[in-house]
Amino acid sequence: MISAYTGTQIRAAEEPLLAAGMGAVLMQRASQGLANAVIRELQARGRKLYGASVAVLAGKGNNGGDGLFAAALLAARGVRTTAVLTGGAAHPEALAAFERAGGRVHILTDSTLNRLTAEVARADVVIDAVLGTGAKGGLRGTAAALAGRLLYSGLGGSLVVACDVPSGMDADTGEVHAPVLSADLTVTFGAAKAGLLADPGADHAGRVHVVPIGIEENLPWPALRRFEAGDLFRLLPRPGRRSHKYSRGVLGVVAGSADYPGAAVLACRGALAAGVGMVRYLGPPEAAQAVRQSCPEVVCSASSVADTHVQAWLVGSGMGPSDAEQLQRARDAVESGLPVIADAGALPALPAVLAPHVVLTPHAGELASLLERLRSIPDGSAADSRFTESPAAESPAFGQGADRAAVEAHTLGAVRYAAGLTEATVLLKGATTLVASPFQDFYSQADGVPWLASAGSGDVLAGIIGALLAQLGSDVGRFRDAGIDPDERWAAIAALAASLHGLAGTTASAGGPLTAGRIADVLPEVWGKVSTLSIRLAQERNSHPHPLR
Ligand SMILES: NC(=O)C1=CN([C@@H]2O[C@H](COP(=O)(O)OP(=O)(O)OC[C@H]3O[C@@H](n4cnc5c(N)ncnc54)[C@H](O)[C@@H]3O)[C@@H](O)[C@H]2O)[C@@H](O)CC1
Numbered sequence: 001m002i003s004a005y006t007g008t009q010i011r012a013a014e015e016p017l018l019a020a021g022m023g024a025v026l027m028q029r030a031s032q033g034l035a036n037a038v039i040r041e042l043q044a045r046g047r048k049l050y051g052a053s054v055a056v057l058a059g060k061g062n063n064g065g066d067g068l069f070a071a072a073l074l075a076a077r078g079v080r081t082t083a084v085l086t087g088g089a090a091h092p093e094a095l096a097a098f099e100r101a102g103g104r105v106h107i108l109t110d111s112t113l114n115r116l117t118a119e120v121a122r123a124d125v126v127i128d129a130v131l132g133t134g135a136k137g138g139l140r141g142t143a144a145a146l147a148g149r150l151l152y153s154g155l156g157g158s159l160v161v162a163c164d165v166p167s168g169m170d171a172d173t174g175e176v177h178a179p180v181l182s183a184d185l186t187v188t189f190g191a192a193k194a195g196l197l198a199d200p201g202a203d204h205a206g207r208v209h210v211v212p213i214g215i216e217e218n219l220p221w222p223a224l225r226r227f228e229a230g231d232l233f234r235l236l237p238r239p240g241r242r243s244h245k246y247s248r249g250v251l252g253v254v255a256g257s258a259d260y261p262g263a264a265v266l267a268c269r270g271a272l273a274a275g276v277g278m279v280r281y282l283g284p285p286e287a288a289q290a291v292r293q294s295c296p297e298v299v300c301s302a303s304s305v306a307d308t309h310v311q312a313w314l315v316g317s318g319m320g321p322s323d324a325e326q327l328q329r330a331r332d333a334v335e336s337g338l339p340v341i342a343d344a345g346a347l348p349a350l351p352a353v354l355a356p357h358v359v360l361t362p363h364a365g366e367l368a369s370l371l372e373r374l375r376s377i378p379d380g381s382a383a384d385s386r387f388t389e390s391p392a393a394e395s396p397a398f399g400q401g402a403d404r405a406a407v408e409a410h411t412l413g414a415v416r417y418a419a420g421l422t423e424a425t426v427l428l429k430g431a432t433t434l435v436a437s438p439f440q441d442f443y444s445q446a447d448g449v450p451w452l453a454s455a456g457s458g459d460v461l462a463g464i465i466g467a468l469l470a471q472l473g474s475d476v477g478r479f480r481d482a483g484i485d486p487d488e489r490w491a492a493i494a495a496l497a498a499s500l501h502g503l504a505g506t507t508a509s510a511g512g513p514l515t516a517g518r519i520a521d522v523l524p525e526v527w528g529k530v531s532t533l534s535i536r537l538a539q540e541r542n543s544h545p546h547p548l549r
């Protein structure tokens, strides 16, 4: 499991060490880790350190200090180092160390901008150490002009390494203030920052490498977590010797319509591939016919939710506002008190306030519509106190007319806000999938590939979530043993499903396009390999001393 924290949490964890006079030691550990990472990158590209060139863009705070100390260490190893001071001044001790080591210093001004842009663009490695966790907003003035020009010129073949965070990315939320240099690698100190694991921040972070600096035991409950293969191995269900199909979990599927029978098929295929004991499908004859043809394993009927015995429900995929009978079944499923995954067409049809065992799975456009609907509900009907108290509510992005772009620019804020308002578990789909429980557990999974952005892919995900809800929903002990609050297991289940979906999509793609059905086809094999994957990743971790965790 990878744990990520807000900048504020990291600073609070540093506080006791700073009070004990260890500030310089923390900085040395951070800059040594940064220098080591740059050396590894150069060596991996077959470059000798002697004669390689590194340009550090250094702001005037401690982030710039880390960059300058790291550059001093590189200069001592024979690397040609140049520092561009973006704020006029710099961390005094770090600047002195850099100059002592033979680094060249330039001050960025309007008149040096052109020359320094060209010089930085020629470097083998550019270290972005302008702004770190102490930043307010994005790059400004000539620093912004330099970044803008470097982005425009494409930076040639330079490798961009972000010091702690890409400058201009909000460490807490992943929001970005353009221009931001996109890093190939972010070397982050103490622990991963939440913003690096949420879009759009993750777009600019590249690979993330954590350098421990000794604050670990002061860290609080993480702001965001990410499951890895070992967690999947530990948490995914396996049938016992005496299991039978009913004890393994039955999923009821209310999905598809006469217009979209395919969504019902794909949801059922996702569920079957994700280990459920049995799938019972309820829906119109056109969709039931398609399900029977593709999945003879599924038991189809046109009966009611109340008459159908299951452990969990999947509702909404492939349903529209005019599918009155299906929408009524969706509402009945939510009323039943059983775990429910509610997708697509069900989202606008459910009550405003739900419960944590209801997992909503919007993409950014659907989440924008959901927030807009909740906002327009008269006072008192929705959870209005949290609506106004939530920090996200203060963001103009979620004011009147919040749209898809606003959600995409503030994914973490949006998903947390929606979970708080609805009291449901909310999973926001995208390149990074975020899951928010209405309490304090938040997950980020990014196991997929962009080829997953294909029609029907979300229906398969809904099936996988449904299957895991049916199998794991009542297995409180499994989550407690793994240190997950049983009340928040719904978010963990959704994150596990997102991870499986991403891994299966990556396998199904094999570097090329995929069709949604293939995600289900390869899923059982991917599931089976999770154990070997977890062992391989553990071995890799041992050979890389400081992985992202
Ligand atoms: N506190 C510590 O002991 C440690 C801090 N570390 C480093 O210190 C960083 C945080 O350092 P700071 O708190 O000094 O803050 P930063 O270096 O992140 O930036 C703050 C500085 O930039 C200015 N500034 C803020 N927003 C700006 C903007 N939008 N445009 C231009 N200038 C702006 C501020 O006035 C301040 O001088 C971390 O990201 C990390 O790199 C590490 O060395 C580990 C130890």
Ligand SMILES: Nc1ncnc2c1ncn2[C@@H]1O[C@H](COP(=O)(O)OP(=O)(O)O)[C@@H](O)[C@H]1O
Binding pocket: 363, 428, 429, 430, 431, 432, 433, 448, 449, 450, 451, 452, 453, 454, 455, 456, 457, 458, 459, 460, 461, 501
């Ligand atoms: N760029 C991307 N990279 C990785 N995964 C993606 C990307 N875009 C979408 N996905 C994933 O693909 C699925 C798409 O779901 P959805 O938008 O509901 O599609 P549909 O409605 O066509 O089924 C989600 O699981 C989402 O996380």
Ligand SMILES: [K+]
Binding pocket: 063, 128, 129, 130, 131, 132, 162, 163, 164, 165, 166, 167
């Ligand atoms: K930075």
